[in-house]
Amino acid sequence: MHTLGVAVGLLVLYFTVPLTRRDVTDVWLVLIACAAFALFAVAVIRMLARGAGLFRLLTLLITVVIAVSLGFYALAVNSPAEISGLDTRIDALYFTLTTMTTTGYGDIHATGQLARVLVSVVFVFNIVFIGMLGSQLSKSGLLDRFRRDPKE
Numbered sequence: 250m251h252t253l254g255v256a257v258g259l260l261v262l263y264f265t266v267p268l269t270r271r272d273v274t275d276v277w278l279v280l281i282a283c284a285a286f287a288l289f290a291v292a293v294i295r296m297l298a299r300g301a302g303l304f305r306l307l308t309l310l311i312t313v314v315i316a317v318s319l320g321f322y323a324l325a326v327n328s329p330a331e332i333s334g335l336d337t338r339i340d341a342l343y344f345t346l347t348t349m350t351t352t353g354y355g356d357i358h359a360t361g362q363l364a365r366v367l368v369s370v371v372f373v374f375n376i377v378f379i380g381m382l383g384s385q386l387s388k389s390g391l392l393d394r395f396r397r398d399p400k401e
Contacts, residue, residue, distance in 0.1 A: 250309050255311060263338065265267075287298060310378065318345040321364070322363060325341065332357065332359055334358065337400050348371050348372075349375055
C-alpha cells in the first residue's frame with residue numbers, strides 16, 4: 250500500500266509541478282532539482298539501512314522514473330535542441346521508460362551533450378538496479394517457486 254501511495258503522489262507531482270520558464274524562475278528549477286536529489290538520497294540511504302526489499306526497489310524505481318522524466322521534460326522545454334521530439338510530459342515519461350528498458354524506438358532521442366549525459370546516467374542506474382533486483386529475487390526465494398523439482 251505504501252508503494253501505491255508513493256506512486257500516486259509522485260504522478261500527481263509529475264503532472265502539476267511547473268517546469269517551463271514561463272511558469273517559474275531559475276531559482277524554482279534549482280529548488281526542484283535539489284528536492285529531487287534529496288528525495289533520491291533519502292530513498293537510497295533508507296534502502297541500504299533496511300535492506301533492499303522488493304517493494305523498496307519498486308518504490309525506488311517509480312521515484313527514479315518520475316524524477317528522470319521531470320528532468321528530461323525540463324531540459325527539453327528550456328533547451329529544445331537537447332532532446333528531439335520531446336514536447337509534453339507524456340513524451341518525457343515515454344522517453345524515460347523506453348530508455349530505461351533499452352527499447353529506444355528512436356522517435357525521441359537525445360541530441361545535445363547534456364541530454365546524452367543524462368541518458369548515460371540512466372543506463373548506469375539500470376545496470377545497478379537490475380543487479381540489486383536480481384540479488385533480492387535470489388535472496389527472497391521467489392525464483393525457487395518457479396523452478397520444478399527434478400524428481401517430478
